Amino acid sequence: MVSDVHTVDAEHWRNAAFLTVKRCAHVLGVSTAAVYKLRKEGVLEFRRVAGRSQVTVDSVVALVESAEPWEAAQYGGRGSSTQQAKESEVWG
Structure with missing residues (x-):
């Protein structure tokens, strides 16, 4: 089996x-x-291990x-309203 950096087992790296x-x-x-x-x-x-940088x-x-836990931000209040108004003008 070929090892791939993108195949990371959720706990294996620990x-x-x-x-x-x-x-x-x-x-x-x-x-x-x-x-x-x-x-x-x-x-x-x-750390430097065998000449390579390792974390x-x-x-x-x-x-x-x-x-920190992620929470949805309340950004773009005005922008969102403006976008909604444009969409309702176009789509009715």
Whole structure:
């Protein structure tokens, strides 16, 4: 079986000590640039293993567990009304 970075078992990655930057990005659902930014901000911890940058799983778990619950924002109140008015003009 061929291993693919995009085939991440929901819990399997937690059993490793480190993740590659690419796999960490996939687990978090962000870009690799965002992973490096999170490192720069001190959120993720990197280690050099055999000459490669690796992300500690402990720091990934800490980030996941500290994430705030998502709630729908009430943005664009006026914009939404304007869009609804336009749609009702067109569609009746």
